[in-house]
Amino acid sequence: MRSLPLIFLGVFFTLALSWVGIVLVGHLQLGDLEPASAVLVNQEAEPIAGVFFRDDRTGAYRMGANQPGEPVFPIQLTGSAQRGKRIYESMGCIYCHSQQVRRQGFGSDFERGWGDRQSVPRDYIHHERVMLGTMRTGPDLSNVGLRYSELWQHQHLFNPQITSPGSIMPRYAFLYEVRPISEDRGPSPRAIQIPDAFHPGPGLEVVPTQRAVDLVAYLMNLRQDYDLPEIRRAE
Amino acid sequence: MSVPASIATAIDPRTESPEAIRVRLSEVDTSMKVPGVFFMISALFWLMAGTVFALIAAIKFHNVDFLGDSEAFTFGRVRSAHLNAMIYGWGTNVIFAVAPWIMGRLCRTRIRFTNILVIGGVFWNIGVTIGIFGILAGDKIGVEWLEMPAYATPLLAIAFACTGVWVVLLFRWRESGHVYVSQWYFLAAFFWLPWLYTIAQIMLVFEPARGVVQSLTNWWFAHNVLGLWLTPIALGAAYYLIPKVLGRPIYSYYLSVIGFWSLALFYNWAGVHHLIGGPIPAWLISAGTVASVMMVIPVIVVAINHHMTVVGLHKEGWASPTIRFVVFGAINYTAVSLLGSAMALRSVNEVTHFTHFTVGHAHHGVYSFFTMIMFGAVYYMMPRLLNREWPSAMLISLHWWATAVGVTLMVVVLSLGGWIQGLRLNAISDDGTVVYQFMEVMEYLNPYMVMRSLTGVLITIGHVAFFINFFWMLCQRPDPRTPARPTLLTNEA
Structure with a gap:
């Protein structure tokens, strides 16, 4: 094994083989x-x-x-939810949250209420960035849009301890503006309710920035509650 | 110079006694001095930066308030900064220092046009710096191991072209007729990485593939950065250093051939095991599982070759900083790879997937194996580049104990915690409800996370010792009156 061309052919074809097998054939199939x-x-x-x-x-x-x-189905995300996806990506949510429901009997995804059907490749065709995730420091989010209200999401992002005491999720308070309530116009209609124990103080209100609004819109759109021909939900 | 009879004699240090070969090796060392020192300084700064990012991320697991209001240092970003600083900052810089040097020595040819190597290095480090700032600023890409934003990529590509090409050219210019196994590993690695990176950039960033094909490409790429870049370099370095330091030829030439080609054939299919249970066609998962299990062949073969070369010389090896680190890395290569093959089995993966077990496994591979071998290589290389010895055996000893104990404990803590995490997450009682609520499992892990941070502190101490020793060595003037003697760890406290 001394010849450079021969070694190159070998290393080229071994990698080419896996690229064709995994990536190219995967692409042809899906x-x-x-x-x-x-x-x-x-x-x-x-x-x-x-x-x-x-x-x-x-x-x-x-x-x-x-x-x-x-x-x-699936439906293409638009507007705010589409932008929210970029926030999800840039905050690195993927490092703690998966977006894939495994089949019943493999893990406990069904029993935890993360979904009532397995995720399939067709669910992801509109995702410009597919973030299946490899870690579950937090729950799976494939169907998080079905589980909670918008208010819950905002409170949870502002400070996870409000909705989930003991959680180790970071707070995303920097996506919210804490400001004095306007004397002329009164409280903002966009301000979110914060329980007293977590409230920044009297005369102040917590208003989501556009990024928080977008992120919550994205989360509320995470749902795999439609039937696809390749998989029917258990009746 | 007569042609040596076999590869065994060719790499046997005893045949290198002729002055001509010594002079030639010393020419290689001299030619690599400037780029080697440049890459090592860069690598060390990235190692320290990556360590700081790691500690921040680790502390956040048991103290959510730590830097809790900083957007740049939110967990999701600092974790990526850690990974990229370590892989592309530390790992790749140290490879750029070690690989051309070993390649030059094995090819018996000095490294030419080192300016271009240094220019490539400057570009590489600017690229990684921009990339890491981009991650912290929120421009990160949501693809694991490829988080650096697209605007850093062209710089990295130019840089790799400038540096990587020398390893190939060195081989073209070789003056030694014999080709040693380390040379194949290096050639292959320097060919594989740019290909992997280019495909991943095209299919994930510039023209993203549709749907889960992205995930397939992602894990084909990410697992291969470990398998076809870090692994072959570390194996090649171990293949060079173990016989070199111990003065004994490698155990079997034929095994090294089998080891190399079976790695080339199987490793690159293995990445799909990160998607077991996911929305991926079952046949692809099976292919990934089969390849992961087939990895047992190259692993056992390399294990026999490395460990049989060392056997009987443990006492001598223990005194050498290089051998200590390299053998530790080689042992862990065997362990981490066999564990990895087991983790690709569906039944095992069902427990370990999505848990800290995988995080422990990643550190077992990249740190206990790759990084430790690179430390060993640096301990051997620097005295030859600079013509002076490591100033403090005590600091080397501290580096060794802190990192070896630190990373071993970290892997144990994460594996144990991760395994229990997986079992508890999956536990379903007879009436079809979960036994442990999600939050209960996470609260249970808290002490493990504290212990993980403590092991991280231990590793940090080791890195600081290494850092001090390195710059001390760089700054000291060799005293011509005392002949330089290799710094050994014989009389350590």
Whole structure:
């Protein structure tokens, strides 16, 4: 093994192999997923079970089409929620929170109420940045939008101890403005309610900045509560 | 010069007695002096910065209020700053110091155009600095191991082109007919990293792939930065240093061939095991699991080769700072890799995934294995570059004990805590409800997190000792009246 070209060919092809196998084939298999209706139909517009159906004439397996008139999922995030995703990314939420529900029987994701169906690749097709996460210092957030109110989210971000005593989540108070209540206009309609024990003081109010509003909009949109053809929720 | 009969004699230090070879090696050392010192100073500053970031992040796990109102030092950012400072700051700088030097020595050719190497180094460090500031300022990218913002990337690319190319060119200019296993590892690593990084940048940052293909690319990339960049460099360095210091040829040439090519073949498929249970096609997960388990082959082969070379010479080795660190790293390579293979099994992964066990495993790999071998390499390299010895055996000893004990305890604490965390998170009672509430599990982990910070303090003490010793060595003037003798750890207190 002395020849540079030979060593190079070897190291090139070994890495090329895994790139083709994992990334390229993964892309070929998953790269063209589109939003789908809960039930797909065959060419006679009859509902089918799952994603593929057998074409009676040719005998080939073909992918079903979306059911006309039915809503398709997942939905693209827009506006505030879209911007909030960037805040989620820049604060590094991914290092403590996953966004993936594992199947029942593998871990305790269902039992913890993190979801009632497994996450599938189609759930993520609109995510410009897929943040599945690898750590659960905090709960999974795939369906956090279904679990709490906007007020809860704001209070929790302002100081997690308000809603979750003992939590080791950092506070994101810097996303909120603590300011004196205006004497002319009175309290801001956007100010959030803070329990007395955590309130910054009399005559002050806590108003979310645009970033906090966006982040909460994003969190409220984290939900996998729709059916997809490849996976139906347990009845 | 007659051609040595076999690779064994070629790397046997005893055959290097002819003055001609010594002169040539000393030419290599001299040519590497300026870039080597530059990269080492950079690496050390990053090591200290990364340590500070690590301590901040660790303390936050048991004291939420610590720097709690600082946006730049919020946990999610400081953790990324730690990882990037360590991998791209410390790890890559120390590689840029050690790898060309060992490559030059094995190729028996001095490093030419070192200015370009230094310029590349300057760009690299500016790039990493911009990247880390970008992370702290909130421009971080939500891809693990690739957090540095896109505007730092072009600098890093130019820098790598300037530095990495020398390792390949050195091989082209080699004056020794024999090619030793370390040279393959270095060549491969310096080819793999730019490829990995380019693909990851294209598919994740500039033209992000759709959906979970991003996650696949992410873990193909991230696991391979460890597996195809840090690992081959550390293995190559160990392959060079163990026989060199102990004066005994490597145990088996053929095993080193098998070890190298099986690593090249299997390691790069393994990354998918970070996605077990996730929304990824099952066949891909299985492929990743199979590859992770197949990694047992290169690991056992390298273990036999390294440990059989050392066996019987433990007493001599213990006196050498280099061998102490390198053998510690080699032992941990065996341990961490076998553990890693086990962790890729679905049943084990169900417990360890999403817990501190994985964090412990990452430190076991990057620190106990890679970083410790690099420390050993630096202890061997610096006296030869500078022509002077390490000023304090006591500081080396302190560095050794603090880091070896510190990181071992850290891995034990995180593994134990993480394992119990995983078991408790998964525990379901017969009526289908969870046994432990999420918050209960986290509260249970609190003492482990305090212990983790304490082990971090221990490691920090070691780093400070290393830092002081290094700059002391850099600043001292060698006394020509006392002949330089290698600093050994024979009479340590």
